[in-house]
Amino acid sequence: MRVIITGGNGYIASLTKKLNPQIEWVSIDRNELDLSNPEAVKEYFENAEFDAVFHTGAMAQTADCENYPELTHRINVESTIEIAKVCAKRNARLVFISTEQVFNGKTEAGPFTEESEPVCVTAYGNHKIECEKYIYANMNNYIVLRFSWMMGLSYPGVRTSPNIIDNVMKAMFYQKPTKFTVNEIRGMTYAKHLAENFAKILELPAGTYHFSNVNKNNTYESAKIVARKLGYSEELIDKYILPNTERYADRFRDYRLDNSKIESCGISLGTFEEDVEECLRDFGYIR
Numbered sequence: 001m002r003v004i005i006t007g008g009n010g011y012i013a014s015l016t017k018k019l020n021p022q023i024e025w026v027s028i029d030r031n032e033l034d035l036s037n038p039e040a041v042k043e044y045f046e047n048a049e050f051d052a053v054f055h056t057g058a059m060a061q062t063a064d065c066e067n068y069p070e071l072t073h074r075i076n077v078e079s080t081i082e083i084a085k086v087c088a089k090r091n092a093r094l095v096f097i098s099t100e101q102v103f104n105g106k107t108e109a110g111p112f113t114e115e116s117e118p119v120c121v122t123a124y125g126n127h128k129i130e131c132e133k134y135i136y137a138n139m140n141n142y143i144v145l146r147f148s149w150m151m152g153l154s155y156p157g158v159r160t161s162p163n164i165i166d167n168v169m170k171a172m173f174y175q176k177p178t179k180f181t182v183n184e185i186r187g188m189t190y191a192k193h194l195a196e197n198f199a200k201i202l203e204l205p206a207g208t209y210h211f212s213n214v215n216k217n218n219t220y221e222s223a224k225i226v227a228r229k230l231g232y233s234e235e236l237i238d239k240y241i242l243p244n245t246e247r248y249a250d251r252f253r254d255y256r257l258d259n260s261k262i263e264s265c266g267i268s269l270g271t272f273e274e275d276v277e278e279c280l281r282d283f284g285y286i287r
Protein backbone atom coordinates (compact mmCIF):
# COMPACT_ATOMS: atom_id res chain seq x y z
CA MET A 1 0.00 0.00 0.00
CA ARG A 2 1.33 3.42 -1.03
CA VAL A 3 0.67 6.00 1.69
CA ILE A 4 1.49 9.70 1.45
CA ILE A 5 2.50 11.05 4.84
CA THR A 6 2.56 14.81 5.40
CA GLY A 7 4.65 16.50 8.08
CA GLY A 8 7.20 13.81 7.27
CA ASN A 9 9.87 15.12 9.69
CA GLY A 10 7.45 15.55 12.60
CA TYR A 11 7.27 13.36 15.69
CA ILE A 12 4.22 11.25 14.86
CA ALA A 13 5.21 10.87 11.19
CA SER A 14 8.82 9.86 11.78
CA LEU A 15 7.90 7.36 14.51
CA THR A 16 5.09 5.83 12.42
CA LYS A 17 7.36 5.45 9.39
CA LYS A 18 10.11 3.87 11.47
CA LEU A 19 7.81 1.24 13.02
CA ASN A 20 6.02 0.41 9.74
CA PRO A 21 8.71 -0.31 7.14
CA GLN A 22 6.29 -2.69 5.35
CA ILE A 23 4.29 0.32 4.09
CA GLU A 24 5.38 2.10 0.92
CA TRP A 25 5.66 5.61 2.34
CA VAL A 26 5.78 8.76 0.27
CA SER A 27 6.99 11.17 2.90
CA ILE A 28 6.63 14.89 2.28
CA ASP A 29 8.07 17.61 4.43
CA ARG A 30 8.08 21.40 4.38
CA ASN A 31 10.84 21.53 1.72
CA GLU A 32 8.85 19.44 -0.74
CA LEU A 33 5.43 20.95 -0.08
CA ASP A 34 4.57 24.03 1.95
CA LEU A 35 1.19 23.53 3.60
CA SER A 36 0.76 27.29 3.89
CA ASN A 37 0.10 27.25 0.12
CA PRO A 38 -3.21 25.37 -0.39
CA GLU A 39 -3.03 25.85 -4.19
CA ALA A 40 0.31 24.03 -4.29
CA VAL A 41 -1.13 21.32 -2.03
CA LYS A 42 -4.06 20.84 -4.41
CA GLU A 43 -1.74 20.55 -7.40
CA TYR A 44 0.60 18.13 -5.63
CA PHE A 45 -2.18 15.75 -4.57
CA GLU A 46 -4.03 15.92 -7.89
CA ASN A 47 -0.86 14.71 -9.60
CA ALA A 48 0.23 12.16 -6.98
CA GLU A 49 -0.36 8.42 -6.95
CA PHE A 50 -1.42 6.97 -3.63
CA ASP A 51 -3.79 4.55 -1.91
CA ALA A 52 -4.12 6.49 1.35
CA VAL A 53 -2.94 9.68 3.06
CA PHE A 54 -1.75 10.02 6.66
CA HIS A 55 -2.04 13.76 7.21
CA THR A 56 0.11 14.66 10.23
CA GLY A 57 1.48 18.01 9.01
CA ALA A 58 0.17 20.97 11.02
CA MET A 59 1.14 23.94 13.12
CA ALA A 60 0.41 22.15 16.36
CA GLN A 61 1.37 24.75 18.97
CA THR A 62 -1.62 26.53 20.50
CA ALA A 63 0.23 29.85 20.90
CA ASP A 64 1.29 29.88 17.20
CA CYS A 65 -2.33 29.41 16.15
CA GLU A 66 -3.46 32.33 18.35
CA ASN A 67 -0.60 34.60 17.19
CA TYR A 68 -0.67 33.80 13.45
CA PRO A 69 -4.35 33.10 12.73
CA GLU A 70 -4.31 33.53 8.94
CA LEU A 71 -1.12 31.58 8.32
CA THR A 72 -2.08 28.72 10.62
CA HIS A 73 -5.59 28.57 9.15
CA ARG A 74 -4.07 28.06 5.69
CA ILE A 75 -1.75 25.34 7.01
CA ASN A 76 -4.15 23.55 9.34
CA VAL A 77 -7.50 23.97 7.59
CA GLU A 78 -7.31 25.09 3.95
CA SER A 79 -4.59 22.61 2.98
CA THR A 80 -6.36 19.79 4.83
CA ILE A 81 -9.52 20.54 2.84
CA GLU A 82 -7.57 20.39 -0.45
CA ILE A 83 -6.17 16.98 0.54
CA ALA A 84 -9.63 15.79 1.60
CA LYS A 85 -11.12 16.88 -1.75
CA VAL A 86 -8.64 14.80 -3.76
CA CYS A 87 -9.09 11.79 -1.44
CA ALA A 88 -12.90 12.08 -1.74
CA LYS A 89 -12.71 12.23 -5.54
CA ARG A 90 -10.66 9.02 -5.63
CA ASN A 91 -12.32 7.36 -2.62
CA ALA A 92 -8.81 7.03 -1.12
CA ARG A 93 -8.60 6.72 2.64
CA LEU A 94 -7.63 9.84 4.61
CA VAL A 95 -6.29 9.42 8.14
CA PHE A 96 -6.55 12.83 9.79
CA ILE A 97 -5.26 13.70 13.28
CA SER A 98 -7.53 15.78 15.43
CA THR A 99 -7.18 16.49 19.14
CA GLU A 100 -8.64 16.31 22.65
CA GLN A 101 -8.52 20.12 22.48
CA VAL A 102 -11.84 20.10 20.60
CA PHE A 103 -13.31 19.67 24.12
CA ASN A 104 -11.31 22.40 25.91
CA GLY A 105 -14.36 24.68 26.21
CA LYS A 106 -16.57 22.10 27.93
CA THR A 107 -17.82 23.05 31.38
CA GLU A 108 -18.68 19.46 32.26
CA ALA A 109 -16.02 16.85 33.03
CA GLY A 110 -14.64 14.23 30.64
CA PRO A 111 -14.06 11.56 29.54
CA PHE A 112 -15.82 12.51 26.32
CA THR A 113 -16.98 10.01 23.72
CA GLU A 114 -16.88 10.35 19.94
CA GLU A 115 -20.55 11.41 20.16
CA SER A 116 -19.90 14.27 22.61
CA GLU A 117 -20.40 17.71 21.06
CA PRO A 118 -17.05 19.56 20.67
CA VAL A 119 -16.79 22.93 22.41
CA CYS A 120 -13.51 24.71 21.97
CA VAL A 121 -12.01 28.05 23.05
CA THR A 122 -8.72 28.04 21.10
CA ALA A 123 -7.80 28.66 17.46
CA TYR A 124 -5.86 25.37 17.24
CA GLY A 125 -8.82 23.28 18.42
CA ASN A 126 -11.20 25.21 16.21
CA HIS A 127 -8.96 24.53 13.20
CA LYS A 128 -9.29 20.81 13.90
CA ILE A 129 -13.08 21.12 14.32
CA GLU A 130 -13.33 22.91 10.96
CA CYS A 131 -11.39 20.10 9.27
CA GLU A 132 -13.52 17.44 10.96
CA LYS A 133 -16.73 19.16 9.79
CA TYR A 134 -15.49 19.26 6.20
CA ILE A 135 -14.51 15.59 6.32
CA TYR A 136 -17.84 14.48 7.83
CA ALA A 137 -19.83 16.45 5.25
CA ASN A 138 -17.83 15.43 2.18
CA MET A 139 -16.08 12.09 2.69
CA ASN A 140 -16.97 8.46 3.28
CA ASN A 141 -13.53 6.90 3.46
CA TYR A 142 -11.87 8.58 6.42
CA ILE A 143 -10.43 7.97 9.87
CA VAL A 144 -10.40 10.92 12.25
CA LEU A 145 -8.11 10.15 15.20
CA ARG A 146 -8.60 12.46 18.15
CA PHE A 147 -5.33 12.27 20.10
CA SER A 148 -4.73 12.96 23.76
CA TRP A 149 -1.42 14.69 24.50
CA MET A 150 1.20 12.26 23.18
CA MET A 151 4.50 11.49 24.86
CA GLY A 152 7.80 9.77 24.24
CA LEU A 153 11.52 10.40 23.86
CA SER A 154 13.70 11.33 20.91
CA TYR A 155 16.17 8.99 19.23
CA PRO A 156 18.08 9.18 15.95
CA GLY A 157 15.61 10.05 13.18
CA VAL A 158 12.75 10.72 15.62
CA ARG A 159 12.39 14.08 17.40
CA THR A 160 9.53 14.33 19.89
CA SER A 161 7.18 17.26 20.12
CA PRO A 162 6.82 18.82 23.63
CA ASN A 163 5.53 16.25 26.14
CA ILE A 164 5.33 15.50 29.86
CA ILE A 165 8.19 12.96 30.06
CA ASP A 166 10.57 15.34 28.30
CA ASN A 167 9.42 18.27 30.45
CA VAL A 168 9.92 16.33 33.70
CA MET A 169 13.35 15.09 32.61
CA LYS A 170 14.44 18.66 31.84
CA ALA A 171 13.22 19.79 35.30
CA MET A 172 14.93 16.95 37.18
CA PHE A 173 18.13 16.53 35.13
CA TYR A 174 18.91 20.26 34.97
CA GLN A 175 17.57 20.91 38.51
CA LYS A 176 15.23 23.52 37.12
CA PRO A 177 12.10 24.17 39.21
CA THR A 178 9.20 23.80 36.77
CA LYS A 179 5.50 24.39 37.26
CA PHE A 180 2.77 22.00 36.12
CA THR A 181 -0.88 22.96 36.30
CA VAL A 182 -3.19 21.41 38.90
CA ASN A 183 -6.25 22.66 36.99
CA GLU A 184 -6.17 20.22 34.06
CA ILE A 185 -6.66 16.51 33.57
CA ARG A 186 -5.99 14.75 30.27
CA GLY A 187 -4.76 11.53 28.74
CA MET A 188 -1.04 11.43 27.98
CA THR A 189 -0.37 8.51 25.70
CA TYR A 190 2.88 6.85 24.63
CA ALA A 191 3.08 7.69 20.91
CA LYS A 192 4.66 4.31 20.17
CA HIS A 193 1.20 2.74 20.54
CA LEU A 194 -0.05 4.82 17.63
CA ALA A 195 2.88 3.81 15.46
CA GLU A 196 2.69 0.11 16.34
CA ASN A 197 -1.08 0.01 15.69
CA PHE A 198 -0.98 2.06 12.50
CA ALA A 199 -1.54 -0.86 10.09
CA LYS A 200 -4.64 -1.84 12.11
CA ILE A 201 -5.85 1.77 12.19
CA LEU A 202 -5.60 2.00 8.40
CA GLU A 203 -8.10 -0.88 8.17
CA LEU A 204 -10.63 0.32 10.80
CA PRO A 205 -14.20 0.99 9.69
CA ALA A 206 -14.48 4.63 8.59
CA GLY A 207 -15.22 7.02 11.45
CA THR A 208 -13.87 9.00 14.37
CA TYR A 209 -11.83 7.33 17.10
CA HIS A 210 -10.44 8.64 20.37
CA PHE A 211 -6.81 7.68 20.88
CA SER A 212 -5.90 8.02 24.55
CA ASN A 213 -4.88 6.00 27.56
CA VAL A 214 -6.69 6.35 30.91
CA ASN A 215 -5.31 9.00 33.28
CA LYS A 216 -6.88 9.87 36.62
CA ASN A 217 -4.20 12.40 37.64
CA ASN A 218 -4.00 16.11 37.00
CA THR A 219 -0.97 17.38 35.09
CA TYR A 220 1.00 18.26 38.26
CA GLU A 221 0.34 14.80 39.75
CA SER A 222 1.24 13.22 36.40
CA ALA A 223 4.58 15.05 36.37
CA LYS A 224 5.32 13.77 39.89
CA ILE A 225 4.51 10.22 38.76
CA VAL A 226 7.07 10.51 35.94
CA ALA A 227 9.72 11.79 38.38
CA ARG A 228 8.93 8.99 40.86
CA LYS A 229 9.24 6.35 38.14
CA LEU A 230 12.63 7.86 37.28
CA GLY A 231 13.62 7.04 40.87
CA TYR A 232 13.82 10.50 42.45
CA SER A 233 13.13 11.04 46.16
CA GLU A 234 10.01 12.93 47.28
CA GLU A 235 12.30 15.68 48.56
CA LEU A 236 13.91 16.27 45.17
CA ILE A 237 10.56 15.95 43.40
CA ASP A 238 9.05 18.65 45.64
CA LYS A 239 12.04 20.88 44.88
CA TYR A 240 11.76 20.75 41.09
CA ILE A 241 8.17 19.76 40.24
CA LEU A 242 5.96 22.62 41.42
CA PRO A 243 2.19 23.07 41.33
CA ASN A 244 0.90 25.82 39.07
CA THR A 245 -2.36 26.92 40.65
CA GLU A 246 -2.92 29.93 38.36
CA ARG A 247 -3.01 28.27 34.95
CA TYR A 248 -6.68 27.49 34.16
CA ALA A 249 -7.75 28.67 37.63
CA ASP A 250 -10.76 30.29 35.90
CA ARG A 251 -12.11 26.89 34.86
CA PHE A 252 -10.83 23.38 35.50
CA ARG A 253 -10.05 21.68 32.16
CA ASP A 254 -10.96 18.01 31.96
CA TYR A 255 -10.58 16.96 28.34
CA ARG A 256 -10.04 13.27 28.82
CA LEU A 257 -11.13 11.05 25.95
CA ASP A 258 -13.19 7.91 26.38
CA ASN A 259 -11.29 5.24 24.42
CA SER A 260 -13.84 2.41 24.53
CA LYS A 261 -14.61 2.64 20.79
CA ILE A 262 -11.02 2.01 19.65
CA GLU A 263 -10.52 -0.56 22.43
CA SER A 264 -13.54 -2.47 21.13
CA CYS A 265 -11.67 -2.69 17.80
CA GLY A 266 -8.78 -4.53 19.46
CA ILE A 267 -6.47 -1.55 20.08
CA SER A 268 -5.72 -1.54 23.79
CA LEU A 269 -4.26 1.64 25.30
CA GLY A 270 -3.87 0.97 29.05
CA THR A 271 -3.07 3.60 31.67
CA PHE A 272 -0.82 6.64 31.96
CA GLU A 273 1.31 4.90 34.61
CA GLU A 274 1.84 1.84 32.37
CA ASP A 275 2.78 4.09 29.43
CA VAL A 276 5.35 6.06 31.44
CA GLU A 277 6.95 2.83 32.63
CA GLU A 278 7.01 1.32 29.15
CA CYS A 279 8.62 4.41 27.66
CA LEU A 280 11.26 4.71 30.40
CA ARG A 281 12.03 1.00 30.02
CA ASP A 282 12.28 1.27 26.20
CA PHE A 283 14.86 4.03 26.60
CA GLY A 284 16.84 2.30 29.35
CA TYR A 285 15.94 4.62 32.25
CA ILE A 286 14.41 1.78 34.26
CA ARG A 287 14.70 -1.99 34.15
Ligand SMILES: NC(=O)c1ccc[n+]([C@@H]2O[C@H](COP(=O)([O-])OP(=O)(O)OC[C@H]3O[C@@H](n4cnc5c(N)ncnc54)[C@H](OP(=O)(O)O)[C@@H]3O)[C@@H](O)[C@H]2O)c1
Pocket residue numbers: 006007008009010011012013029030031033034035036055056057058059060075097098099100147148149150151160161
Ligand atom coordinates in the same frame (compact mmCIF):
# COMPACT_ATOMS: atom_id res chain seq x y z
N1 LIG B 1 1.83 15.41 19.70
C1 LIG B 1 0.66 15.59 20.31
O1 LIG B 1 0.57 15.56 21.55
C2 LIG B 1 -0.58 15.80 19.50
C3 LIG B 1 -1.81 15.82 20.15
C4 LIG B 1 -2.97 16.02 19.41
C5 LIG B 1 -2.89 16.17 18.03
N2 LIG B 1 -1.68 16.18 17.43
C6 LIG B 1 -1.62 16.36 15.97
O2 LIG B 1 -0.79 15.35 15.44
C7 LIG B 1 -0.13 15.81 14.27
C8 LIG B 1 1.36 15.54 14.38
O3 LIG B 1 1.85 16.16 15.55
P1 LIG B 1 3.37 16.02 15.99
O4 LIG B 1 3.36 15.88 17.47
O5 LIG B 1 4.06 15.01 15.14
O6 LIG B 1 3.88 17.49 15.68
P2 LIG B 1 5.22 17.97 14.95
O7 LIG B 1 6.36 17.14 15.39
O8 LIG B 1 5.27 19.44 15.17
O9 LIG B 1 4.92 17.63 13.43
C9 LIG B 1 4.18 18.48 12.60
C10 LIG B 1 4.88 18.55 11.27
O10 LIG B 1 4.14 19.48 10.43
C11 LIG B 1 5.09 20.19 9.68
N3 LIG B 1 4.63 21.49 9.21
C12 LIG B 1 4.26 22.57 9.94
N4 LIG B 1 4.01 23.61 9.14
C13 LIG B 1 4.22 23.18 7.87
C14 LIG B 1 4.14 23.79 6.60
N5 LIG B 1 3.79 25.07 6.44
N6 LIG B 1 4.42 23.04 5.50
C15 LIG B 1 4.79 21.76 5.61
N7 LIG B 1 4.90 21.12 6.80
C16 LIG B 1 4.62 21.82 7.91
C17 LIG B 1 6.27 20.40 10.61
O11 LIG B 1 7.42 20.64 9.82
P3 LIG B 1 8.81 21.14 10.43
O12 LIG B 1 9.37 19.92 11.11
O13 LIG B 1 9.59 21.56 9.24
O14 LIG B 1 8.47 22.26 11.37
C18 LIG B 1 6.31 19.08 11.37
O15 LIG B 1 7.20 18.18 10.76
C19 LIG B 1 -0.51 17.29 14.14
O16 LIG B 1 -1.57 17.39 13.24
C20 LIG B 1 -0.98 17.66 15.54
O17 LIG B 1 -1.92 18.71 15.50
C21 LIG B 1 -0.52 15.98 18.12
